[in-house]
Amino acid sequence: MMVIKKIKYMLTGIIASLAMTSYAQEQQFESTPTWSEEFNYEGRPDSLKWEFDYGTGQHGWGNNELQYYVNTAQNIMVSNGTLKIHAIHEATNGMAYSSSKIKTLGKNGFKYGRIEVSAKVPPQVGTWPAVWMMPVHNTYGGWPRSGEIDIVEHVGYDPKQLHITVHTLDYNGMNNNQKGSNTYVEKAISEFNTYRIDWTEEGITGYINDKKVYEYPNTGKGYTSWPFDQEFYLIVNLAVGGDWGGRKGVENETFPATFEVDYIRYYPLKSK
Numbered sequence: 660m661m662v663i664k665k666i667k668y669m670l671t672g673i674i675a676s677l678a679m680t681s682y683a684q685e686q687q688f689e690s691t692p693t694w695s696e697e698f699n700y701e702g703r704p705d706s707l708k709w710e711f712d713y714g715t716g717q718h719g720w721g722n723n724e725l726q727y728y729v730n731t732a733q734n735i736m737v738s739n740g741t742l743k744i745h746a747i748h749e750a751t752n753g754m755a756y757s758s759s760k761i762k763t764l765g766k767n768g769f770k771y772g773r774i775e776v777s778a779k780v781p782p783q784v785g786t787w788p789a790v791w792m793m794p795v796h797n798t799y800g801g802w803p804r805s806g807e808i809d810i811v812e813h814v815g816y817d818p819k820q821l822h823i824t825v826h827t828l829d830y831n832g833m834n835n836n837q838k839g840s841n842t843y844v845e846k847a848i849s850e851f852n853t854y855r856i857d858w859t860e861e862g863i864t865g866y867i868n869d870k871k872v873y874e875y876p877n878t879g880k881g882y883t884s885w886p887f888d889q890e891f892y893l894i895v896n897l898a899v900g901g902d903w904g905g906r907k908g909v910e911n912e913t914f915p916a917t918f919e920v921d922y923i924r925y926y927p928l929k930s931k
Contacts, residue, residue: 687859725756726756726898770890776922781918783914783916785905786898789896790893791811794889827882
């Protein structure tokens with residue numbers, strides 16, 4: 660009996676300790692966002708928060724993507740409470756598709772905190788939507804030296820898998836050893852889902868629908884594995900094809916495709 664009581668006591672202590680740890684982690688972040696985009700308006704994306712990217716970048720934005728980014732109303736619009744980015748199969752400046760890409764560069768940068776996104780990804784094979792972050796300044800050099808944080812990515816040919824990923828000099832897509840999660844979500848393409856990162860000096864933790872799916876720790880080895888001590892900016896885009904998105908082709912006849920974002924919220928770390 661004494662042994663049983665001792666075990667119960669130990670288990671109670673462990674559970675309490677875990678609860679306190681979880682609570683302590685929760686308390687790191689402010690409860691109210693200091694920056695948010697709720698998309699509760701009609702028309703073009705808010706120019707006080709967003710800039711457009713245009714064109715194809717170098718080599719299809721480095722991934723051999725097939726879209727040309729524009730800012731036309733048929734490709735990007737805010738309506739009925741969501742941002743809608745449409746990828747359209749149409750010849751555009753030498754590319755086979757038009758789409759849109761927006762970013763907070765020059766408007767807002769973020770360093771540490773909680774970032775939460777509610778979004779609905781398209782079902783079309785060949786699509787590659789993402790909400791992600793790149794460094795405001797390439798302090799440690801060009802990609803991947805200064806890092807990349809992918810809050811959510813999805814590829815249409817793998818409809819029920821959602822991805823949260825980080826790229827660094829040590830771990831990146833070019834070397835095919837990037838760090839992240841591939842999470843099965845039954846209603847990935849049929850419903851809005853929430854994606855979140857909790858970013859502190861100690862590491863980056865990823866969540867899908869409030870379930871923890873990934874942890875990337877700061878091991879203290881320097882920028883080659885932890886360039887995430889700098890400001891990053893947000894990016895929202897819908898790509899078509901490319902090295903990953905187009906791995907199993909693009910089903911042209913199913914387009915246009917739509918990527919919808921309900922909100923993006925940033926909760927800073929609490930002041931120490």
